[in-house]
Amino acid sequence: MTELKWWQKAVFYQIYPRSFADGNGDGIGDFAGMIAKLDYLQDLGVDALWLSPHFPSPQFDVGYDVADYVGVEPEYGTLDEFKRFLDGAHARGMRVVLDLVLNHTSDQHSWFKESRRSRTDPKRDWYVWRPAASGTDGPPNNWQSAFGGSAWELDPTTGEYYYHFFFKEQPDLNWRNPEVKQALWDATRFWLDLGVDGYRLDAIGTIYEAPEMPNHSVTEDLSAVRRTLSPYSGASEADRATARQIYENLFEHQHDRPEVHDLMKELRRVIDEYNDRVLIGETDDVTFYGTGDDELHLNFNFPLINTNHLTPAWIRDNQTERLGLLPDGAWPCNTLGNHDRSRFLTQFGRNDPIQDAGLARVWLALMLTLKGTPFLYNGEEIGMTDWLLTDLADFRDNVGVWLAGRVAAETALSPAEIVHLAATNSRDRCRTPMQWTAGPNAGFSPEGVRTWLPVNPNAGDGVNVATQQADGHSLLSFYKRMLRFRRSTPALIAGDYEAMLPDHADVLAFVRRSAADAQACLVVLNISEKPQTLALGAVAEAATCLFSTGHVEGAVDTLADLALAPFEVYVGSVPA
Numbered sequence: 001m002t003e004l005k006w007w008q009k010a011v012f013y014q015i016y017p018r019s020f021a022d023g024n025g026d027g028i029g030d031f032a033g034m035i036a037k038l039d040y041l042q043d044l045g046v047d048a049l050w051l052s053p054h055f056p057s058p059q060f061d062v063g064y065d066v067a068d069y070v071g072v073e074p075e076y077g078t079l080d081e082f083k084r085f086l087d088g089a090h091a092r093g094m095r096v097v098l099d100l101v102l103n104h105t106s107d108q109h110s111w112f113k114e115s116r117r118s119r120t121d122p123k124r125d126w127y128v129w130r131p132a133a134s135g136t137d138g139p140p141n142n143w144q145s146a147f148g149g150s151a152w153e154l155d156p157t158t159g160e161y162y163y164h165f166f167f168k169e170q171p172d173l174n175w176r177n178p179e180v181k182q183a184l185w186d187a188t189r190f191w192l193d194l195g196v197d198g199y200r201l202d203a204i205g206t207i208y209e210a211p212e213m214p215n216h217s218v219t220e221d222l223s224a225v226r227r228t229l230s231p232y233s234g235a236s237e238a239d240r241a242t243a244r245q246i247y248e249n250l251f252e253h254q255h256d257r258p259e260v261h262d263l264m265k266e267l268r269r270v271i272d273e274y275n276d277r278v279l280i281g282e283t284d285d286v287t288f289y290g291t292g293d294d295e296l297h298l299n300f301n302f303p304l305i306n307t308n309h310l311t312p313a314w315i316r317d318n319q320t321e322r323l324g325l326l327p328d329g330a331w332p333c334n335t336l337g338n339h340d341r342s343r344f345l346t347q348f349g350r351n352d353p354i355q356d357a358g359l360a361r362v363w364l365a366l367m368l369t370l371k372g373t374p375f376l377y378n379g380e381e382i383g384m385t386d387w388l389l390t391d392l393a394d395f396r397d398n399v400g401v402w403l404a405g406r407v408a409a410e411t412a413l414s415p416a417e418i419v420h421l422a423a424t425n426s427r428d429r430c431r432t433p434m435q436w437t438a439g440p441n442a443g444f445s446p447e448g449v450r451t452w453l454p455v456n457p458n459a460g461d462g463v464n465v466a467t468q469q470a471d472g473h474s475l476l477s478f479y480k481r482m483l484r485f486r487r488s489t490p491a492l493i494a495g496d497y498e499a500m501l502p503d504h505a506d507v508l509a510f511v512r513r514s515a516a517d518a519q520a521c522l523v524v525l526n527i528s529e530k531p532q533t534l535a536l537g538a539v540a541e542a543a544t545c546l547f548s549t550g551h552v553e554g555a556v557d558t559l560a561d562l563a564l565a566p567f568e569v570y571v572g573s574v575p576a
Contacts, residue, residue: 006095007198007278007297008331009493010047011368011483012375016339017054017076018062018452019433020378022445028452029433029444031077031085038088040465044381044476045483048095050200050280052339054082058108060169060398062431063099064202065106069187086195095197097278102184103206104170111183112171119158126180127171128163128209129155142215143254144222146206148402151254165206165254167398175207175263185270198271198278201296204264205283208257218249223406225250231308231342232424244306256285264288264295280333292329298373301334305341310348312508312527315366316499319510323371323497332372336363337380343430346386355529357383358567361478361549362525365569368486369512369523371497379434381479383463386429387456392419394454400426428453435459437466478549485547485571490517492571500539507532507564511539513576521546524562524570532564543572 015034023032031054041049053063056071063073072079089096105112114123130140130152139152139161145168152161153168163172173180188199228235228243235243264279268290271277279295281288284302288295304310304318326332336344344363349356360383367374395401404422407413413421423429432453437443442459443466445451456463468474486492495512506528513520522543526532536559543559545551550565557572564570 004494005278005297006276007048007280008373010095010373011045011486012048012050012097012373013041013044013046014050014052014338014375014377016052016378016431018052019431019444021434021436022449022451023077025446025449026075027445027449028075030075031072031081035081035085035088038085038092038094041089041094042092043480045480045487046094046376047487048097048197049089050097050375051099053099053101053202058106058169060106061167062396064101065104065108065167065170066101067106067108068110069184070190083194090195097198097200097280098191098196099202100188100199101202102173102175103203104164104166104172107169107171115171116155116157116162119160125177126174128174129158129160130163130213131160141213142219143213144216144250146222146251147399148222148406163209165203165209165251172206172209175259176211181263181266185267188267188270189273192271192274192277197276198280198297200280200282201267202282204260204281204288205255205285207263208259209255210253210257214253216250216252218246218252220246220250222247222250223403223410226403226425227421230425231347237307237309240306240308261287261290261295265290268295286325286327286330289327289330292327298331298333300375301332301372304334305336305344305347308347310336310363310527312501312504312506312525315508316502319370319497319499332370333375334367334370334372335375335377336367337377337430338375339377339431340427341430342386343377343384344380345383346429349385355567357475358529359527360475361482361569362527362567364479364482365523365525365571366508368482369492369510369521369525369571371495371512377430381476382435382465382468383475384432384435384456385458385463387432387454387458388420388423388429389426389454390416390419390423392422395422395426395428396453397427397431400428432456435464438462438464482547482569489519489521489546489571490514491519491521491576492523495519495521500536501534504534506530507534509534509536511574515576518576520574520576522559522570522572522574524564524568524572526564526566526568526570529566531566534562534564535560536562540574543574545570545572547571 018029020029021033021037023030055066056068056073057063115127143151145151147166225243278297281296281299283299400422407418433444433455435442438460440447442455468476491512491514495514498511500509508525542556545553548570550568
């Protein structure tokens with residue numbers, strides 16, 4: 001195979017620690033549970049694990065409010081257990097990437113507790129403090145928090161406001177202070193010294209704000225924008241695009257400052273002190289690739305999933321634009337979901353069990369055959385879906401709680417309607433516990449234990465690991481087969497991308513061609529419940545079927561009239 005870095009060849013799997021596996025029976029996922037599932041992950045066939053934050057935290061934002069960058073959340077276990085998890089993953093050939101939150105800390109971090117003690121405290125300048133707006137007692141400007149309300153919180157002790165892009169419980173660090181940089185780079189090295197393989201960087205675009213802090217000219221209501229962007233809103237693609245633009249304008253002076261690139265270059269130099277590590281940004285801005293070797297290694301192709309209708313035309317347009325935007329030498333990175341977004345069967349499904357079973361296979365095949373590094377989210381392999389909570393007392397995502405309060409104040413909806421609307425926007429919907437069995441608590445926790453979030457009841461309908469492990473035709477079995485196929489097919493990892501059938505409404509077809517490996521693969525995905533007959537003679541006269549859900553593998557298929565079954569996945573070898 002063409003010589004590539006490990007992170008270019010790998011399939012990543014995101015573990016949401018609180019929801020993955022409960023090893024001590026307290027209703028919360030932990031390292032004991034993750035260690036027990038390492039054999040499962042190895043058998044699944046993934047190459048690298050992305051671990052959402054495992055650091056000590058009051059859990060106001062479920063771990064993204066970090067109270068100590070060099071520790072382990074006691075509910076998850078100990079540092080020794082983390083080391084056992086890391087060593088166990090490495091022993092099984094899997095890399096481990098941590099989630100690094102650079103923009104802010106928890107308000108319970110010792111740094112912030114010191115910072116707010118007085119205006120002259122040595123750590124005062126570690127955070128962003130400002131006096132009230134001139135001539136008023138109000139906030140320094142009209143900036144909003146991305147999680148609702150003002151981005152400024154008055155601290156009664158010192159009479160000044162501190163800035164928070166997210167919740168007030170997540171004060172922003174002042175990255176213009178070199179002491180802050182040194183402290184975070186030291187924390188970064190701490191985990192690298194233990195052997196972690198890199199970082200996924202949370203919310204990097206928000207690290208710097210415009211230093212003059214001018215008011216925004218756009219003042220639209222954030223809760224209305226969030227409701228439009230919900231995958232449950234029913235909004236048109238045009239309305240969603242408008243809402244995304246309003247969202248960008250609402251935070252114009254609060255994110256994507258040019259200084260962030262200089263900071264990423266500093267972090268890249270830290271990472272490069274270590275052999276063969278990776279930086280992955282929670283951003284779709286291709287400028288963060290820098291020159292190809294001085295900023296991030298990967299960032300996400302989020303535009304692919306900024307839709308409720310994942311059609312062949314949408315995917316073709318996305319690939320044409322995205323691959324055309326990438327700087328020379330940059331490596332693509334694709335995903336269909338994570339802990340902040342609806343599960344892909346909910347967002348892109350058709351609410352029909354038979355069709356969705358076919359689509360689940362098509363969407364995995366899409367991730368594993370497009371050019372670039374794929375990222376999967378735990379539970380996708382068994383077809384987990386969103387679960388909308390019906391009781392506000394069960395909510396753990398405070399975004400949903402905030403929105404429920406806003407909707408109650410702004411509308412005449414009934415309490416049940418308010419909770420439903422909040423649940424469709426709450427990230428709890430895609431964070432429910434992993435479904436291991438059809439038994440009580442889906443095998444995540446022992447019977448009788450209250451899990452930190454309610455378990456999706458569809459675990460009893462076959463959406464669980466145990467049932468699917470025993471079924472050679474299950475979605476889980478398909479994942480295992482497809483992951484092994486990708487690993488053994490160089491063109492699907494290293495090959496260039498060439499679109500075919502540019503106008504087909506129901507079928508996505510493309511060729512992955514690797515001259516260095518002397519291999520080319522024709523990929524055809526029928527994103528339709530209808531059979532299709534395709535004219536692909538322009539690719540080659542025939543293809544040898546390598547992988548299919550409808551054809552005989554190893555057979556030679558004529559491409560002038562290739563017949564596909566509904567939702568068929570077809571990969572064939574064609575002349576390189």
